Amino acid sequence: MAMRLANDExxxxxxxxVTVTLRPxxxxxxxxxxxxxxxxxxxLAIREGNLTAITDLIxxxxIGHRYREPSIAELLAPEVKDRLLAFIPVLCGADDNKTDAEPQSGEPRTFEEEFTDLYKVATGWLKWPPSVAWSASIAEIVxxxxxxxxxMALRNGKRDDTETIDATKGMPADLRKEINAIGRGKR
Structure with a gap:
């Protein structure tokens, strides 16, 4: 499975x-x-042309701190709104290339729970400093x-390239479900 990485920005x-680069x-x-x-x-706020929502997202x-403030007409241009609307799923971690998504079972998780778990993965498992974790995209962390x-599966005795990797095998069901759910937000 190929995950969106190079075209996150x-x-x-x-x-x-006036050009501005956005990073999710x-x-x-x-x-x-x-x-x-x-x-x-x-x-919905951006689709309706809410200037506060548009500027909040931008x-x-x-990336970078200095740019000329765009005019209202520039912010409300249909192509700008359309690009911002298309950027929101990328921001929240949607992977439009993913075709083998498993249906989510159990209680739906909030984005806040997902993002907190991704931060824990980045700073805990991966040992990234907080500044790197916060600036990484969800796709990069996942x-x-x-x-x-x-x-970890290779280190723990994966036998061949055709074997399915399940690094959560043998873990308690609750922990296994939580780990496997990381990266799948409530949509």
Missing amino acids: ITLALSPS SLRAAFRLNEKYDGFQALF DATR NARDGYLEL
Whole structure:
């Protein structure tokens, strides 16, 4: 399975002289989810042309600190709104290339729970410093976690390349379900 990584960032041309690059970091996802009580509210606000929501998304995800403030007309341009709306699923970790998604069983998890677990994986399992964990995209953390699980499976006696890797085998069911759910947000 190929996961979105290289195209996580987008560049918006707000005018001929103003471009801004947006990165879907874990910190931005966590903060925007908290501020808007979920991504659906953020999506709807941007779709309706809410300037606060548009600038919140740009400010939370923008790379670099200096740029000329765009005009209202630039922010409300249909192509800008469309690109921002398409960016929201990337921000919350959706993988449109994933075709083998397992149906989620049990209680649905909130984005806040998912993001907290991803932060724990990044800083705990992967031993990334907090600044790296917060600036990484969800796709990067999930892909790194999967690589870590594959490494652990290899270290623990994976027999051949055709064997299915299940690094959670033998763990208590609750912990196994929690680990396997990381990266799948409530949608």
